[in-house]
Amino acid sequence: MQTLAVVPTGDAEAEDRGHREADGHHHPAPGQAGVGLGEQSIGRLVVSAALLMCVPLAAIGMSGVLTMKLFGVGMVFAVLVDVLVVRILLGSAVMKLMGRAAWWAPGPLARFYTRYGIKETDVPTNAEKPVAVAG
Incomplete structure (x- = not known):
């Protein structure tokens, strides 16, 4: 045995x-597998950093001054759109479309x-x- x-x-x-x-x-993994590995390793960090930035910006958005309130709310919206749409969705899509060229140094x-x-x-x-x- x-x-x-x-x-x-x-x-x-x-x-x-x-x-x-x-x-x-x-590179660690070409194409779609590499994009997935990259998203897994850095995704939580990027989202956490964005949420940390949103906390003080939201506090500015609660100001009594209208200009400061608009600035705070606008920046919170901009940061969330940046992290969710640009970095996660578009970044992954562009790397998948580029294929091996995305790993060129x-x-x-x-x-x-x-x-x-x-x-x-x-x-x-x-x-x-x-x-x-x-x-």
């Missing part, structure tokens, strides 16, 4: 890195990343790969 155990090995990561380097792209930035060993993803050094163990 054989048992299946998960033993960390570096083969899967090296193979994945080799495929990404072979086609010249060093300018030459100086790519050289800077290479020089200082900066990676775009937090890939663990040892990928987990199932290995059959006789038991």
Whole structure:
């Protein structure tokens, strides 16, 4: 009888890195999958920052001075439209339409990343790969 155990090995990561380097792209995931990963990782931060900005702006909107009230309400509306429509909906749609071109890094930035060993993803050094163990 054989048992299946998960033993960390570096083969899967090296193979994945080799495929990404072979086609010249060093992004975490191309196309729609990459957009989804980006939205998951940064979406909560962007929405939280927008809500934090809306609190003091809403306080300004409750002012007794009409000009300040218009300014506060208008800015709250502008911030919410910016985060919900522009950053979440249009940003995702444009990245999906651009496909692989959305992951292009300018030459100086790519050289800077290479020089200082900066990676775009937090890939663990040892990928987990199932290995059959006789038991």
